[in-house]
Amino acid sequence: MRINNQLKRLFSTTSVRSRGQNLTEKIVQKYAQDLPNGKKVYSGDYVTIKPAHCMSHDNSWPVATKFMGLGATKVKDNRQIVCTLDHDVQNKSEKNLTKYSNIENFANEQGIDFYPAGRGIGHQIMIEEGYAFPLNLTVASDSHSNTYGGIGSLGTPIVRTDAASIWATGQTWWQIPPVAKVELVGDLPRGVTGKDIIVTLCGIFNKDEVLNHAIEFVGSGVSKLSIDYRLTIANMTTEWGALSGLFPIDDKLIEFYQNRLNKVGSSHPRINTKTIESLTKNKEIGDSDAIYAKHLTIDLSTLSPYVSGPNSVKISNPLSKLSNENIPINKAYLVSCTNSRLSDIKAAANILKGHKIHPNVEFYVAAASSLVQKDAEIDGAWQTILDSGAKPLPAGCGPCIGLGSGLLKDGEVGISATNRNFKGRMGSKDALAYLASPEVVAASAILGKIGSPEEIEGKIPKSAEEIVKNIEIPKQELSSNEDSGSVEILPGFPTEITGELLLCDADNINTDGIYPGKYTYQDDITKQQMSEVCMENYDPNFKNISKPNDIIISGYNFGTGSSREQAATCILARGMKLIVAGSFGNIFSRNSINNALLTLEIPELIEKLRIKFANNNELTIRTGWILKWDVTKALVIVVDENGKEILKQKVGELGTNLQDIIVKGGLEGWVKSELTK
Structure with a gap:
């Protein structure tokens, strides 16, 4: 369980729980299942959710295979x-076409809404066709599900096991994350876009300030942003580290619909007069308290055009600075779910009109959907881009x-209107990738270097101002009645978990460090062999130091990286039932619970251990500190090697819904149990 402990301690009493909800909590409240009568949900709570819709793309066949492997034969709700x-x-290739055929046949057999290759990017389709709709909860087995927040839908990613669970039962679990309020004030200057806003946010708040948070965008500046700008910003909250990025329901959004x-047309099943009238009458907002x-x-x-990179969204620089550096480019891209909507294509076309792509540059363009491309063709913007020499x-x-x-x-430099510029993601690991707005990408393609539209006209780009920003962590009033209350415990679930803390003192330990990639596709590897290679790439000596029932404690963003489930199952194979960290990578957290491995976020504890063992250079340290988690009281107590109490802290309550998943050995076991009912 990932725990925001300050908030969790706050949420432990009935009196505090009478407070209002933010917009994220209100939407989850609508889609949470089997809640006790009158119970409100808040950040930190584990809930069973029944999302309005669940999208999968090319990974639909792996999800279908997992679905069938669970013993399921018919999806619970094909409208979902x-x-x-x-x-x-x-x-x-024959292999890929076979996979595509398998997905289409499965969808047709199940009566699932299916969109073939060429129709467009799934996230764009979900918005165009009204599946992701304001004030609903829509998930997808893709990390850029955050995009839906641009139209006021709470969109968040799930992993394939979650998708299979939703297909089979209509439900999965979610822990409501801590919610960060991002206030946009002031007027956006001419020539500055939504892409510049999110690239700037990623670059100036680049210390994991919003890691694993839900974001709610508020403030006077929001109403002046187009819906396409909002979609771009919400899309890249993923790169910022957030689990969702939610914009409010306002008049501009109503006009969009x-x-x-x-x-x-009025006969559309989701976007119609009735649904828009309902939305107009219910512009839900968060409570004042x-x-x-x-x-x-x-x-x-205070913003100006900004560029992200190279090879990191956490690096951003004013366009004026990079322009002065005369960085030549080889390729430019106007593609992806981030910036390939009609307004983006038209903006790029306005720059390209009457110009040709630089002879040293290849410029690639792809619309977000076939409908977008059709509209761009009718507008003439598509032909303008092609006439410039784009591919x-x-x-x-x-x-x-x-x-x-x-x-x-190798050695090439690219500038793209996409969302990610990780090293090697867009090709060679020895290439450099930058991110920018469609206007800057188009201008750079003409100039043959990273540059601005002004330079095409022979003007000097406006210098960047100092950005005015602020971050505040509200001080919460904690209840003095911390030990009150009792958590219901299901038969078979432990009332307490105890073990010695095993310190792996590093941040960003990735899934390859936990379970080496070379073993990932060895399907015949035994549980014992998995146990022996656990944490091998982090510390080859881990297997000689660790013991069953130890509790690993590590730094921040533990389990970042790939989606391999073995990063969780190898720890279980080692005989460990609980991991503690400053924070976790989201996919690792989901894979952990889905495989019955518990997790706790306790930043204060890792900081205490770092002070204690500051002069110890070993990668894995037996601390002698004992952690006891009293599940019935939602209370963690840590004592040192002499029995002295080091920490006493309230943590999140483990509801019976989550306990049931753990008791049944993980989400797959829970699904199989549900299918037998």
């Missing part, structure tokens, strides 16, 4: 599920994730 083909659409209604874990503020009027790609993903044509080669 959406399958899109969007990632590897340029791949015409009224315009959309004119396109889809809602609690936020953090409050970040940025003055939009068209099919509507869908592609270079953004290193698939298909136009990838970066």
Whole structure:
């Protein structure tokens, strides 16, 4: 369980729980299942959710395979599920076409809404077709589900096991994250875009301030942002480290849907007069006494065009600075779910009109969907881009994730309107990737270097101002009645968990450090062999130091990296039932619970241990400190080697819904149990 402990301690009493809810909590309240009568949900709570919709893309076949492996034969609710083909659409190999055929056949057999390759990127389809809709909870087995927050839908990613669970039962679990309020004030200057806002946020708040948080965007600046700008910002809250990025319901959003209604017609099953009228009458907002874990503020009027990179979203620089450095580029991209909507294509076309792509540059363009491309063709913007010398790609993903044509080669430099510029993601690991707005990408493609639209006209880019920003962590009043209350315990679930703390003192220990990649696809590896290679890449001596029932404690963002479930199951194979860290990578947290491994976030404890063992250079340290977690009281007590109490802290309550998953050996076991009912 990932715990925001300050808030969890606050939430431990009935009197405090009478407070209001923020917008994230209100939406979860609507989709939470089997709550006790009158119970309100808050950050930190574990809930069973029944999302309005669940999307999967090219990974639909692995999800289907897992679904069938659970013994399921029919999806619980075929109106809940959406399958899109969007990632590897340029791949015409027999293997990929067979997978695509399998997905389509499965969808047809189950009556699932299916969108074939070429229709567009799944996230864009979910918005165009009204699956992700204001004030609903929509999930997808893809990390950029956050995009839906741009239209006021609480969108968040799930892993494949979660998707299979939803297919089979209609439900999965979610822990409501701490919620950060991001206030946008001031007016956005001319020439500054939504992409510049999120690139700036990623670059100036780059110390994991919003890691594993839900974000709610508020403030006077929000109403002046177009919906496409909001979608771009929400999309890249993923890169910022958040689990969701939610914008409010306002008149601009209502207008967006009224315009959309004119396109889809009044008979559309989700975007119609009735749903828009209901939305108009119910512009739900957070309560005035809602609690936020953090409050970040940025003055939009101080922003200028910003560029992310190279090879990291945590690095951002003013465009004016990079322009002066005369960085030549080889490739430019206007593609992806981030910035390939109609307004983006039109903005790029306005820059490119009357110009040609630099002879040393390849410029690739792909619309977010076939509908977007059709609209761009009608507008004339699409032809303008092609006339400049751009190379068209099919509507869908592609270079953004290193698939298909136009990838970066060794030593090349690329600038892209996508969301990620991780080293090697868009091609060679020896290439450099930058992120920018469609306007800057188009201008750079003409100039042959990272540059601005002003430079095409022979003008000097405006210098950046000092950005006005602020971060506040509200001080919460903690209840003195910390030990009150009793948690109901299901038969078979332990009332307490105790073990010696085993310190692995590092931040960002990734899944390859926990379970080496070379073993990931060895399907015949035994549980004993998994146990022996646990943490091998972090510390080869780990297997000689650790013992069953030890409790690993590590730093921040433990389990970052790939989605391999073995990072959790190898720890279980080692005989350990609990991991403690300053914070966890989200996918690792989900995989842990899904496989019956418990997790606790206790930043204070890792800081105490770092002080205690500051002069110890060993990678894995037996601390002699004993942690006892009294599940019935939701209380953790830690004593040192002499029995002295080091820490006493209230943590999150483990509800019976989560206990049931653990008792049944994980989410798959729980699903199988549900299917037999």
